[in-house]
Amino acid sequence: MNILEVNDLSKAFHLHILNGKKITALKNINFSMKEGEIIGLTGMSGSGKSSLMKCIYRTYITSSGQIMYRSRSGMIDLVKADDHKIIELRKNEITYCSQFLSVIPRVSAVDVVCENLFRIEKNKAHARVQAKNMLENLGLPPELWDAFPVTFSGGEQQRINVARAIIAKPRFLLIDEPTASLDARTKDVVINMLLKMKDSGTSVLVVSHDEYTLAQLTDRRIELKAGEITVDQMVTNENIS
Amino acid sequence: MSRNADNWLLKVTDLTKIYGEPNENTLALTGPEYNSNICPETDSIVACANISFDLYPGEVLGIVGESGSGKSTVVKLLYLDMEQTSGSARFMPYIDGSINMLDASSQKKRYIKNYLMGMVYQNPRDGLNFNFTSGGNIAEKLIMAGNYHVGDIRARASDLLIKTEIPVLRMDDQPVTFSGGMQQRVQISKAIANDPPLLFLDEVTTGLDVSVQAKVLDLIRELQQDLGITMIVVSHDLSVIRMLTDRTLVMKNGRVVEGGLTDQILQDPQHEYSQLLVSSLL
Numbered sequence: 001m002n003i004l005e006v007n008d009l010s011k012a013f014h015l016h017i018l019n020g021k022k023i024t025a026l027k028n029i030n031f032s033m034k035e036g037e038i039i040g041l042t043g044m045s046g047s048g049k050s051s052l053m054k055c056i057y058r059t060y061i062t063s064s065g066q067i068m069y070r071s072r073s074g075m076i077d078l079v080k081a082d083d084h085k086i087i088e089l090r091k092n093e094i095t096y097c098s099q100f101l102s103v104i105p106r107v108s109a110v111d112v113v114c115e116n117l118f119r120i121e122k123n124k125a126h127a128r129v130q131a132k133n134m135l136e137n138l139g140l141p142p143e144l145w146d147a148f149p150v151t152f153s154g155g156e157q158q159r160i161n162v163a164r165a166i167i168a169k170p171r172f173l174l175i176d177e178p179t180a181s182l183d184a185r186t187k188d189v190v191i192n193m194l195l196k197m198k199d200s201g202t203s204v205l206v207v208s209h210d211e212y213t214l215a216q217l218t219d220r221r222i223e224l225k226a227g228e229i230t231v232d233q234m235v236t237n238e239n240i241s
Numbered sequence: 242m243s244r245n246a247d248n249w250l251l252k253v254t255d256l257t258k259i260y261g262e263p264n265e266n267t268l269a270l271t272g273p274e275y276n277s278n279i280c281p282e283t284d285s286i287v288a289c290a291n292i293s294f295d296l297y298p299g300e301v302l303g304i305v306g307e308s309g310s311g312k313s314t315v316v317k318l319l320y321l322d323m324e325q326t327s328g329s330a331r332f333m334p335y336i337d338g339s340i341n342m343l344d345a346s347s348q349k350k351r352y353i354k355n356y357l358m359g360m361v362y363q364n365p366r367d368g369l370n371f372n373f374t375s376g377g378n379i380a381e382k383l384i385m386a387g388n389y390h391v392g393d394i395r396a397r398a399s400d401l402l403i404k405t406e407i408p409v410l411r412m413d414d415q416p417v418t419f420s421g422g423m424q425q426r427v428q429i430s431k432a433i434a435n436d437p438p439l440l441f442l443d444e445v446t447t448g449l450d451v452s453v454q455a456k457v458l459d460l461i462r463e464l465q466q467d468l469g470i471t472m473i474v475v476s477h478d479l480s481v482i483r484m485l486t487d488r489t490l491v492m493k494n495g496r497v498v499e500g501g502l503t504d505q506i507l508q509d510p511q512h513e514y515s516q517l518l519v520s521s522l523l
Contacts, residue, residue: 016513017520058502060509083502084297087487104484106459118466 002070003172003203004033004056009065009079011048011055011227025051026227029065038194038204040218040235047224049207050099053174055079056205057096058086069094069172091119097165099176099207101149101157108146109135109160116168134163137193139186154181162190166197173197173204179213191216249295250471251319251439252338256292256328258314261285263326271494273514278309278495287495288314292328294490294500298438301465301472303482303503305518306492312475315492316441318343319473320360321350332357334438355385359432363444365424368431369416375402375427376412382434401430405460422453429460433470440464443475458484479519483507491515 009029015021026048033039041049054060056067058078067078071093076085090096095116103112113131114124121127135145138159144152149160158181165175178194179187187210194204194217208214214221215235223231259267267280271287278287289311296302304312317323319330321343329341334357342353354360362368369378379398388394399409405426407419416424425445432440442461446454462485464470474485482489482503490500491512499512510516 013509014511015516017516054508059504061501061505061511083488083500084295084300086502087297087300104462106455 001035002032003035003037004070004205005066005068006031006056007066007068009052009055009067010063011051011060012063024227025060026055026224029229031222031229031232033203033205035070035203036198036201037220038198038206038218040214040221041205041207041224042209042214042221043224043230048227049224050176051227052224053096053176053205053207057090057094057174059096072171091116093171095165095168095170095173097161097173097175097178099180101161103149103160105150106148109140109149109152110145112149112160113163113167115164116170120168131163131167134167135159138163138189155183155186158182159186162193166193169197169200169202171202173202173206175204176207177209178206179208179210187213188216248297249338250298250300250333251296252331253296253319254293254329254331256315256318256330257290257326258288258311258318258323259285259290259326260288263287272496273493273498276494278311289318289492289495292490292497294497296439296471296473298333298471299469300488301474301486303486303489304473304475304492305477305479305482305489307477307518309494310492311495312477312492313443314495316360316443316473316475320358320441321345321354322360332439351385355382356387356435357437357439359435359437359440361425361428361432361440361442361445363447365416365421365428368428369424371415371417373415374413375407375416375419375430378416378427378431379434382431386435397434398430401434402427405430406456420453421449422456425449425453425457426460429457429464433464433468436468438471440470440472441475442472444477445474446476446478446481461485479507491518 006029009026011026013023043049051060055062056078062079069076069078071089110128110131114127117127132145140156140159149157162178179190191213198204206217218235220234222229262283263280263285264283266282267285268290271278271280292315304315306312318325325343330343331338332342335342335353376398379401380394383394383397399412402409402412407423407426416427446457465472476482486503489503489506490497491506493514499515506515507519510519
């Protein structure tokens with residue numbers, strides 16, 4: 001069963017403050033995604049990968065087309081859905097993990113990770129134990145757990161970023177460069193965590209430039225070039241060289 | 242919790258406030274297209290016009306815009322501090338949202354303000370009585386809502402001061418002897434004293450230095466997280482809006498030019514003015 005069907009999606013930015021300049025980010029995007037599938041989104045910088053994720057997450061307003069999402073309560077067009085519906089889906093089903101950690105200041109690493117979990121796990125102590133376990137698996141030193149992530153290194157921030165995105169086990173995960181700036185061991189930990197989520201039914205759209213991550217993780221790859229899909233193929237053993 | 246389309250806490254429809262004597266062209270000749278809220282024919286001033294939105298329980302709505310855009314007017318109308326020219330606001334905790342609370346009698350309005358809403362003003366002097374002690378200010382709100390037991394009032398006041406990190410020892414001091422950030426936190430204590438379902442915050446961090454701003458913002462965020470209070474946050478500071486709100490309305494010349502999810506307003510603003518605002522402030 002498809003969890004997502006994107007039909008004729010286009011996105012352009014109209015920059016009124018630059019004399020109405022129009023920048024096309026995506027055109028004629030068509031693809032569907034099965035429940036539990038992991039699709040790798042590839043392409044050069046500026047090809048529209050993040051724009052596509054942001055259109056799906058509704059951070060961007062899609063210019064035309066449909067994004068049909070099969071929610072727990074039925075099909076819904078994410079392009080047209082009411083803001084309140086989107087907020088509800090973000091709380092309960094869809095998580096977006098951007099490339100860079102952006103967090104509320106003065107919140108400890110553990111509580112940043114717990115943010116989404118607090119909504120479902122009312123016992124904060126239990127939630128924090130889960131978060132600490134996850135940070136331990138990701139190799140974040142315990143002395144950093146109560147510190148503020150703003151001052152962390154790139155790799156440490158990335159661990160926090162991934163941990164907070166997956167801890168509440170979303171139904172549909174949009175994740176941008178999950179293994180960038182991670183060492184090989186941690187990379188494998190993240191890949192295994194994502195594969196485990198897939199096994200429990202999570203669908204994942206992942207942007208990555210890392211061939212190893214893509215090969216380990218994805219069932220299918222979609223390549224974008226200048227805002228259009230140029231390749232959409234299943235990953236088989238033959239085409240991993 | 243599943244929500245249906247009618248699960249709003251507050252439903253605002255076509256809220257309008259005009260000063261002076263408007264004519265039938267006033268609304269058509271003012272607004273962002275004219276970059277003015279002054280009617281050229283009648284000189285009446287359109288403080289806000291046709292403001293409509295639904296606020297859901299637990300939601301934090303931001304209102305941004307430049308000075309004079311009508312942000313505070315919207316809040317003052319909804320907090321029943323002034324009378325609307327037209328429009329309605331239905332508020333679920335008041336008779337199940339069945340009638341327009343803006344048309345309630347002044348006695349009913351006092352009830353709504355004292356029992357069902359809280360307000361934090363930019364200037365602590367607007368929200369606090371500086372002749373009372375900090376505890377006395379909190380007591381005032383509690384007494385207005387029908388609590389007369391001195392022991393209970395003092396216990397509640399000290400709980401609130403602890404929650405807002407004001408030393409309880411200073412409960413019997415006047416806020417005039419407090420720093421700006423402390424005054425603001427006393428004001429917040431007073432505003433939330435009756436556990437109101439709806440809290441208004443009007444430029445609450447403006448004029449505070451950054452470390453004090455941070456404390457006030459952290460407090461508001463905690464209240465939101467721990468108590469789930471529904472809030473309307475007015476600010477011209479986009480970082481405050483980003484940190485606190487789920488949805489945002491952008492106002493200019495008395496109109497809402499754009500409304501949407503806060504991350505969308507900040508990353509993909511549609512209206513010319515929102516684009517200018519985001520590009521100026523980020």
